[in-house]
Amino acid sequence: MTRSSLQAACFVMLGTCLLLSKTSLAQKVEPTSESISKGEAIYNKHCQMCHGATGMGDGPAGKRINPKPYNFRDKEKMAAETDEHLFKEITKGKGPMPPFERKLKENERWMVLHYIRTFAK
Numbered sequence: 001m002t003r004s005s006l007q008a009a010c011f012v013m014l015g016t017c018l019l020l021s022k023t024s025l026a027q028k029v030e031p032t033s034e035s036i037s038k039g040e041a042i043y044n045k046h047c048q049m050c051h052g053a054t055g056m057g058d059g060p061a062g063k064r065i066n067p068k069p070y071n072f073r074d075k076e077k078m079a080a081e082t083d084e085h086l087f088k089e090i091t092k093g094k095g096p097m098p099p100f101e102r103k104l105k106e107n108e109r110w111m112v113l114h115y116i117r118t119f120a121k
């Protein structure tokens with residue numbers, strides 16, 4: 001192999017790596033038993049104090065705030081919300097709820113979203 005073809009091969013590999021890392025960042029995580037169980041751990045750490053262990057919005061910190069934390073067991077309300085809408089609320093925050101844009105990675109926000117959907121099933 002010549003030096004220039006070696007260089008070309010390196011560029012191609014680098015380009016592929018960059019492309020792969022970019023698409024995987026922008027990708028929505030699918031709800032699988034693995035992503036949901038990771039979401040559960042995230043929920044217990046970051047959301048449970050307000051939204052409650054069973055998703056009813058009755059966590060110890062949630063009791064004192066107004067408006068009340070969203071009740072994830074409300075099937076009708078949850079079914080009316082798209083994933084994209086809920087994802088945006090988790091990312092940007094809403095009312096007394098803080099934004100999770102910096103605290104959680106994008107894929108972690110999807111995982112926790114898949115987990116909260118299990119409350120209304």
Ligand code: HEC
Nearest residue numbers: 046047050067068069070086089090094095096097100112
């Ligand atoms: C400080 C308490 C608090 C924490 C922590 C918190 N939330 Fe909330 N959340 C709220 C409150 C209050 C609302 C209702 C806001 C409103 O109606 O204006 C809400 C609303 C929501 C909504 C519904 C938004 C909509 O469409 O109206 C979602 C989804 C949500 N929270 C997800 C989460 C997730 C996931 C976490 C953890 C990563 C989390 N929340 C952590 C208090 C909290």
